[in-house]
Amino acid sequence: MSKVSIRDLTYSYAGAPSPSLSGVSLDLPVNAITVLFGPAGGGKSTLLRLINRLNDLVEGTSRRGQVLLDGEDLYAPGVDVTALRRRVGMVFALPLPLPGTIRDNVVYGPRLAGVRDRGRLAEIAERSLRQAALWEEVKDRLDASAFSLSGGQQQRLCIARSLSLEPEVLLLDEPTSGLDPISTAKVEGSLFALKESYTIVMVPHSVQQAARIADRAAFFLGGELIEFGEGQQVFTAPREKRTEDYITGRFG
Amino acid sequence: MKSSRPRWSDLAVEALIRVLGFSTVGFVLLIFAFLLREGLPVFFKLPAAALLGKLWYPTFGKFGGLPLILGSLLVTLLAVLIALPLGVATAVFVREVAPRWAREFLKPLIEVLAGIPSVVLGFFGMTMVAPLVRQWLGAPTGLTVFTGALVLAYMSLPTIISVAEDALDAVPRSYRDAGLAMGATRWQTTWRVVVPAGRSGVIIAGMLGMGRAIGETMAVMMVTGNAARLPLDAAALFKPVRTMTATIAAEMGEVARGGIHYHALFGIGIVLFVLTFLINLAAARVIFRRRRKGGLR
Amino acid sequence: MTARLVVQRLGFLLLGLAALIVIAPILVVVAGIVVRGIGAISWEFLAGMPRAGMKEGGILPAIVGTLLLTLGTAVMAVPVGVGGAVYLSEYARDTAFTRAIRLAIVNLAGIPSIVYGLFGLGMFVLFLRFGTSILAGSLTLAIMTLPVVISTSEEALRAVPTEFRTVAASLGGTRWQGIRTVVLPQALPGIITGVLLGLLRAAGETAPILFTVAAFYLPQLPHSPLDQTMALPYHLYVISTQVPGMPSGVQNGTAFVLLALVLLLNFAAAWIRRHFRRRRPW
Numbered sequence: 001m002s003k004v005s006i007r008d009l010t011y012s013y014a015g016a017p018s019p020s021l022s023g024v025s026l027d028l029p030v031n032a033i034t035v036l037f038g039p040a041g042g043g044k045s046t047l048l049r050l051i052n053r054l055n056d057l058v059e060g061t062s063r064r065g066q067v068l069l070d071g072e073d074l075y076a077p078g079v080d081v082t083a084l085r086r087r088v089g090m091v092f093a094l095p096l097p098l099p100g101t102i103r104d105n106v107v108y109g110p111r112l113a114g115v116r117d118r119g120r121l122a123e124i125a126e127r128s129l130r131q132a133a134l135w136e137e138v139k140d141r142l143d144a145s146a147f148s149l150s151g152g153q154q155q156r157l158c159i160a161r162s163l164s165l166e167p168e169v170l171l172l173d174e175p176t177s178g179l180d181p182i183s184t185a186k187v188e189g190s191l192f193a194l195k196e197s198y199t200i201v202m203v204p205h206s207v208q209q210a211a212r213i214a215d216r217a218a219f220f221l222g223g224e225l226i227e228f229g230e231g232q233q234v235f236t237a238p239r240e241k242r243t244e245d246y247i248t249g250r251f252g
Numbered sequence: 253m254k255s256s257r258p259r260w261s262d263l264a265v266e267a268l269i270r271v272l273g274f275s276t277v278g279f280v281l282l283i284f285a286f287l288l289r290e291g292l293p294v295f296f297k298l299p300a301a302a303l304l305g306k307l308w309y310p311t312f313g314k315f316g317g318l319p320l321i322l323g324s325l326l327v328t329l330l331a332v333l334i335a336l337p338l339g340v341a342t343a344v345f346v347r348e349v350a351p352r353w354a355r356e357f358l359k360p361l362i363e364v365l366a367g368i369p370s371v372v373l374g375f376f377g378m379t380m381v382a383p384l385v386r387q388w389l390g391a392p393t394g395l396t397v398f399t400g401a402l403v404l405a406y407m408s409l410p411t412i413i414s415v416a417e418d419a420l421d422a423v424p425r426s427y428r429d430a431g432l433a434m435g436a437t438r439w440q441t442t443w444r445v446v447v448p449a450g451r452s453g454v455i456i457a458g459m460l461g462m463g464r465a466i467g468e469t470m471a472v473m474m475v476t477g478n479a480a481r482l483p484l485d486a487a488a489l490f491k492p493v494r495t496m497t498a499t500i501a502a503e504m505g506e507v508a509r510g511g512i513h514y515h516a517l518f519g520i521g522i523v524l525f526v527l528t529f530l531i532n533l534a535a536a537r538v539i540f541r542r543r544r545k546g547g548l549r
Numbered sequence: 550m551t552a553r554l555v556v557q558r559l560g561f562l563l564l565g566l567a568a569l570i571v572i573a574p575i576l577v578v579v580a581g582i583v584v585r586g587i588g589a590i591s592w593e594f595l596a597g598m599p600r601a602g603m604k605e606g607g608i609l610p611a612i613v614g615t616l617l618l619t620l621g622t623a624v625m626a627v628p629v630g631v632g633g634a635v636y637l638s639e640y641a642r643d644t645a646f647t648r649a650i651r652l653a654i655v656n657l658a659g660i661p662s663i664v665y666g667l668f669g670l671g672m673f674v675l676f677l678r679f680g681t682s683i684l685a686g687s688l689t690l691a692i693m694t695l696p697v698v699i700s701t702s703e704e705a706l707r708a709v710p711t712e713f714r715t716v717a718a719s720l721g722g723t724r725w726q727g728i729r730t731v732v733l734p735q736a737l738p739g740i741i742t743g744v745l746l747g748l749l750r751a752a753g754e755t756a757p758i759l760f761t762v763a764a765f766y767l768p769q770l771p772h773s774p775l776d777q778t779m780a781l782p783y784h785l786y787v788i789s790t791q792v793p794g795m796p797s798g799v800q801n802g803t804a805f806v807l808l809a810l811v812l813l814l815n816f817a818a819a820w821i822r823r824h825f826r827r828r829r830p831w
Binding site: 269276277279282286339342360363365369370372380409442460463505521 | 553554556557560561563564565567568570571572574575576578579581582628629632633635636637639640641649650651652653654655656657658659660661662663664665666667668670671672675676692695696699723724725726746749750752753754755756759760782783785786789790797800804807808811812814815819
């Protein structure tokens with residue numbers, strides 16, 4: 001059973017000459033890492049933002065097709081968007097700590113959702129930071145400013161922040177693009193551990209990263225889904241020529 | 253996940269914020285409405301010819317507004333004439349010429365000027381400038397159009413400087429770089445390239461400065477002598493005059509509520525409101541048009 | 550030295566001269582008022598009641614009156630102004646109505662202070678029957694201060710990076726939650742600076758309070774918002790133009806106190822702006 005289903009999705013920004021996504025259909029499996037890869041402008045980030053409806057904040061767009069979570073249409077009238085975003089978390093390309101302490105950042109989501117009990121918040125903080133492989137490094141300085149952390153640590157903090165709400169799906173948009181190789185490895189390592197409990201959808205920042213961690217891989221080009229299949233298969237024996245060209249570096 | 257209860261506190265807050273956003277329009281309309289309410293009667297009770305007459309002697313029933321209008325215009329135009337070149341030059345100096353350390357105390361000082369209450373400037377003008385004007389220029393009391401224009405010019409300077417600075421900021425760096433790359437000196441670049449590019453900004457500065465000056469009350473009241481005469485002869489510059497604003501301020505305290513004098517003063521208020529409205533509308537149009545076109549002119 | 554460089558030197562000199570002509574009098578005015586006024590300052594002057602038709606004693610009621618009016622202005626202008634700014638920055642779309650709001654703000658900013666006085670007289674003193682009172686005066690000053698507060702607050706809100714709002718939304722926050730928990734706190738220093746700048750203008754204005762609240766010789770402190778009160782700007786105006794034989798010490802002293810109050814608010818605003826700009830995490 002797939003966790004997230006995209007059905008024939010076409011999406012355009014206001015005033016754009018062509019759609020960002022054209023007739024995309026995709027099933028994202030539960031408890032697995034699915035990567036969306038391809039050259040810039042292919043619609044991958046847009047697709048991520050459609051799953052947690054973050055694109056609601058942009059005006060003048062048009063959309064056809066469906067996005068389903070556990071079989072339910074996310075764009076049906078009456079859907080509570082804020083509740084949705086607690087089930088589908090997102091990590092962005094640049095580390096974006098909120099102004100405040102490390103602790104403030106990690107428990108921001110639960111606090112907004114109404115959790116007040118200090119003890120519970122502390123538990124949530126520890127659990128999330130452990131899951132993001134950051135606990136050992138910050139457990140003694142939770143009250144330090146989030147900006148005192150290194151770039152890699154900040155990004156793991158953002159991951160912990162998203163995890164604090166115990167979402168079912170985690171969306172990551174080039175989460176390691178600004179990070180050094182060691183931090184990147186740590187992030188990838190935590191994703192491997194997380195996929196046992198979460199559905200992970202990620203836009204990698206390189207084909208190599210995609211090949212390292214993908215259980216499933218989807219290749220996007222110009223808004224169209226070209227190929228989708230098992231990770232190993234897509235990267236070693238792609239079915240489509242365009243996929244192969246991109247992977248081998250003939251373009252992109 | 254489907255339609256959980258909307259958070260009422262959120263909706264209430266958003267509704268409140270929307271109302272507050274709309275309030276400004278409400279206030280403008282309210283102000284205009286009240287001015288009309290109290291001021292329109294004078295336009296019905298007196299014919300236009302009388303209202304534009306040359307004599308303002310309310311005690312004798314004469315409500316000719318011409319001396320007041322001309323008084324305001326004269327002082328204002330003179331003030332802008334003084335302030336605009338000074339203000340633009342200062343803005344150019346601060347933005348393009350002055351070294352960083354100089355800017356650090358120039359800008360706060362201009363802000364201080366913006367904050368000095370008009371009554372304090374009027375007091376200063378009255379006690380320290382007017383005597384000088386009297387001594388050097390022979391005016392009997394030193395309270396003249398010229399003194400008023402001087403003080404008013406200084407009060408308009410912060411507005412003009414700020415708008416001119418914004419206009420200069422809006423000129424892209426590439427313009428300056430291009431000028432210098434062609435071998436022009438910084439002066440030539442500034443004078444021939446940057447300032448013309450910010451031309452519309454200078455116009456806006458002048459308009460907003462005028463709007464500021466024409467609406468000023470206390471300072472002019474204290475230094476222009478408050479004589480409601482027509483400033484039409486050559487020496488008018490050094491004779492007293494009265495502005496529309498000063499008239500309202502000086503006479504409203506003594507009028508009978510509901511009498512024709514009372515309505516006349518409100519009528520002057522309507523004129524002032526409309527005048528500044530038109531000036532600001534024109535300036536805003538220029539600003540919005542410039543922004544929408546994305547260019548500099 | 551080539552001719553062009555000579556021209557440049559001259560040109561820059563002229564500009565510097567203009568700047569000097571602008572700046573020097575500011576210093577002269579401030580110095581003049583300080584030097585001539587400071588002599589009159591004494592504890593009795595600041596904290597005493599006026600006597601003998603204002604020629605002796607202190608100006609405490611005027612100081613208190615100005616402080617009360619400023620407070621009243623703040624109470625009314627800040628919520629409406631910051632609320633309006635939040636609307637414009639966070640909620641408003643680019644429609645004709647939003648443009649109307651912006652036009653209204655520009656116009657409110659340009660209305661002469663004496664016209665505000667007329668409006669205050671017509672609406673608050675007469676129509677709503679508040680009479681000449683602190684209430685009427687504060688309301689008038691508050692509407693006059695609104696444009697400044699809205700403009701500077703909106704700028705402060707817009708300066709907060711959009712990314713924070715996006716992050717807040719992605720963590721399940723409603724728009725207002727994001728504003729309340731992240732945007733507003735980050736914009737607060739800029740908002741406070743704007744409020745202080747607006748208040749210092751309100752404190753120094755005479756024309757709006759001429760017909761709405763100001764009294765000249767009230768040797769007692771106000772008890773309720775419906776009382777009249779003395780106020781520093783009006784006081785200075787009257788004692789320098791209407792009262793013959795007023796000792797110049799009283800005049801200069803009053804001018805000094807008013808200027809000092811305004812400059813204090815000015816420095817506070819500038820300090821807040823500078824201090825928090827350096828500490829911004831973005």
